[in-house]
Amino acid sequence: MVQIVGYRGCNKDDGSEFYLLELQGGIEMVISKTTGQFYATAKKAVITSTFDEVTCKALIGTQMKGSIVKQEVAPYEYVIKETGEEIILTHRWVYTPDEAPNVEKLFQTNVDAFSPNGVNQ
DSSP: OOOEEEEEEEEEETTTTEEEEEOOOEEEEEEETTTTEEEEEEOOOEEOOOOHHHHHHHHHTESSSOOEEEEEEEEEEEEEETOOEEEEEEEEEEOOOTTTHHHHHHHHHEEEEEEEEEEEE
């Protein structure tokens, strides 16, 4: 399960506004590379929406089936806000529903729906 924990407004190139929903997964315990101690964290991701600000605000706290998973992407620069350090990342975190549709199956032709063109069965 993931939970909507916030939202933020963005502007398109044409100046119109849209909103992103900020999602957060469940708590995870991770071992620190520097101290060797456990700490609690949660994966976060954002998704676009067609909702207005009032609706986005009302959705905070809503839980949705799914998870936040790591997706490999082309390398990009990222600045760590706390330290100002610039690093190169090759992944991002994305939301995926538990029951993601199988795209290949959605577009697969049902051959039984077609006439056998006079072939006896």
